[in-house]
Amino acid sequence: MVNEEDHIRIQCLFPGLQIQEAYKQADTIDRVLEKELSYAFDEQFGYLTSCPTNTGTGLRASVMMHLPALTITKQMNRIVTIISRLGMVVRGIYGEGSEALGNVYQVSNQTTLGKTEEDIIADLQSIAEQIIQKEREARNALLKHSANTLEDRLYRSLGTLSYARIMTTEEAAKCLSDVRLGIDMGLIEDVDETILNECMVFMQPGFLQQYAGTTLNTSERDLFRAKLLRERLQKGEKTKTKGENSYDV
Numbered sequence: 001m002v003n004e005e006d007h008i009r010i011q012c013l014f015p016g017l018q019i020q021e022a023y024k025q026a027d028t029i030d031r032v033l034e035k036e037l038s039y040a041f042d043e044q045f046g047y048l049t050s051c052p053t054n055t056g057t058g059l060r061a062s063v064m065m066h067l068p069a070l071t072i073t074k075q076m077n078r079i080v081t082i083i084s085r086l087g088m089v090v091r092g093i094y095g096e097g098s099e100a101l102g103n104v105y106q107v108s109n110q111t112t113l114g115k116t117e118e119d120i121i122a123d124l125q126s127i128a129e130q131i132i133q134k135e136r137e138a139r140n141a142l143l144k145h146s147a148n149t150l151e152d153r154l155y156r157s158l159g160t161l162s163y164a165r166i167m168t169t170e171e172a173a174k175c176l177s178d179v180r181l182g183i184d185m186g187l188i189e190d191v192d193e194t195i196l197n198e199c200m201v202f203m204q205p206g207f208l209q210q211y212a213g214t215t216l217n218t219s220e221r222d223l224f225r226a227k228l229l230r231e232r233l234q235k236g237e238k239t240k241t242k243g244e245n246s247y248d249v
Contacts, residue, residue: 006050006058008033017128019061019121027117046113056113061121063128064093068103068181069138070131072150076105079131087111088127102173102200107131139185154182158191161199162233167226172203195232202228 001009010029012022040048046056054060070076080090089110092100107128109120142150157178160171167175180196182188201207203225209216212224 006054008037017063017125017132019063019125019128023059023061023117023121054112056111057115057117057120059112059117059120060108061124062106062108063124065105065107065128065131065135066103066177066180067105067131067135068177069142070135071100071103072142073138075134075138076100079134083107083127083131084110086123086127088124101170102177104177139181143185151182151187154178154187158182158188161229163230164226166222167203167229168222169203169205169225172225172229173200176200176203191233195235199229199232202232 001011010026012026014022042048047058049055049058067076070079083090087110088107091106091108093102093104093106107124109124112120157175161175161179176196176199179188179191180193183191183193202211205221208221208224208228211228216224
C-alpha cells in the first residue's frame with residue numbers, strides 16, 4: 001500500500017501460524033525496494049515512519065485467531081489484560097477500533113521500538129501458541145461439563161443459518177462461529193468448512209452490495225444476506241454415496 005498510514009506498507013498474509021514465513025517474504029520485498037528507495041532512517045530510533053507508533057523496526061506482526069470457547073467461557077477479558085502487559089494488543093477482526101466479529105481476534109505487537117524484528121516475531125509466536133493451548137483447554141472443558149448445552153447451541157446456529165429469512169451481520173458472524181466450532185470439535189459433520197470461510201466474506205455489507213450489483217439499505221442487506229447464506233450452505237452439504245463422502249459445491 002502506498003501513501004496510506006505510512007508512505008509504503010508491505011503486507012504479507014499467510015494461512016495458519018506462519019509468522020516466520022510471512023516475515024521472510026516481507027523482508028525480501030523490503031530489500032528489493034530499499035535498493036531503489038531512500039527510507040527515512042535514524043541510527044538511534046530506526047525507521048522514521050509517518051505514524052510515530054510504528055517508529056523503530058516499523059514491523060507490525062499479527063495473527064488472526066478464532067477463539068469461540070474462550071469467549072463462551074468469558075475468559076477473553078482476562079487474557080486481553082495479560083497480553084497487554086506483555087507488550088501485545090488484542091483487536092477485532094478489522095484491526096484498531098473494531099469488534100471481534102464472529103469471535104475472531106487479531107493479536108499483534110504493540111511496540112516497534114526497542115526490539116529487533118526477530119524478537120517481536122518470537123514473542124508473538126510464543127503468545128499465540130499459549131492462547132491456542134488455552135482455547136483447546138476451554139473447548140475440552142465445554143465438552144466435559146456442558147456437552148449437551150454446547151451441542152444445542154451449535155445446532156441452533158446451524159438451523160438459523162439454514163432457515164432464517166432475515167439476518168444481521170452480527171448474528172451471521174455469531175452463527176458461523178458456532179458452526180465452525182462444531183466442525184472443529186467433530187460435533188457437526190455435514191457442513192463443508194471451506195463454505196463457512198466463504199460465508200464470512202459473503203456476509204459483509206460491501207460484498208453483498210457488490211454481489212447484488214446495487215446499493216442496498218440495512219433491511220435489504222439483512223434479507224439478501226440470509227438468502228445468500230442459505231444458498232451457500234445448501235451447496236456445501238456433504239453427499240454420501242457408496243460409503244464415501246463427497247462435496248456438492
